[in-house]
Amino acid sequence: MFLNLCVYISIEIGVPHATDKDDYYRGRYIPKGASVIPNLTALHRDTELYPHADAFEPERFRDHSLSSAASAIHPDYHQRDHFNYGFGRRLCPGINVAEQSLFIVISRVLWAFDIRAKPGHALDMGSKSGKSCYSNYLLLQLIICPQLASL
Numbered sequence: 001m002f003l004n005l006c007v008y009i010s011i012e013i014g015v016p017h018a019t020d021k022d023d024y025y026r027g028r029y030i031p032k033g034a035s036v037i038p039n040l041t042a043l044h045r046d047t048e049l050y051p052h053a054d055a056f057e058p059e060r061f062r063d064h065s066l067s068s069a070a071s072a073i074h075p076d077y078h079q080r081d082h083f084n085y086g087f088g089r090r091l092c093p094g095i096n097v098a099e100q101s102l103f104i105v106i107s108r109v110l111w112a113f114d115i116r117a118k119p120g121h122a123l124d125m126g127s128k129s130g131k132s133c134y135s136n137y138l139l140l141q142l143i144i145c146p147q148l149a150s151l
């Protein structure tokens with residue numbers, strides 16, 4: 001998920017929720033039972049949180065000391081790292097498993113493989129080459145070799 005926001009935001013909307021009673025937001029009436037769809041594109045382009053949302057800036061999380069799980073339940077939404085695990089009481093309960101799994105997989109891949117751009121192909125982390133079910137995705141021409149010497 002960090003990678004998602006390091007490279008660029010790829011998920012555009014969140015999982016729909018429903019209101020369990022009538023509500024108002026900024027003067028607008030939201031009736032009980034209405035579907036409420038989180039606008040992740042807007043949240044992840046909040047310039048207060050992400051001044052350069054479309055840039056490849058992994059360092060945007062360098063000083064972020066909370067885990068995703070801790071930031072997801074923080075009462076101040078400015079303390080959230082990102083919103084890809086959802087919101088409130090329906091927040092993804094697998095968040096810790098997901099984060100630890102991502103850490104293990106990514107660190108193992110970086111440990112075991114030498115990854116570099118294919119000769120003649122720039123490693124342009126800002127390019128958006130394709131379209132997935134959610135949004136644009138990054139298509140890189142890479143050479144991935146096992147680091148046999150260090151295994």
Ligand code: HEM
Pocket residue numbers: 001014015016017084085086087088089090091092093094095097098099
């Ligand atoms: C990167 C991995 C994952 C992402 C991005 C993710 C994201 C999400 C999101 C956005 C929701 C909906 C939250 C909402 O309604 O506000 C959700 C719900 C859920 N997730 Fe995950 N999830 C991930 C991994 C996992 C894992 C590993 C598990 C289980 C071990 C899991 C179990 C669940 C369950 C059971 C729900 C439904 C919770 C409910 O409706 O009350 N997720 N997840």
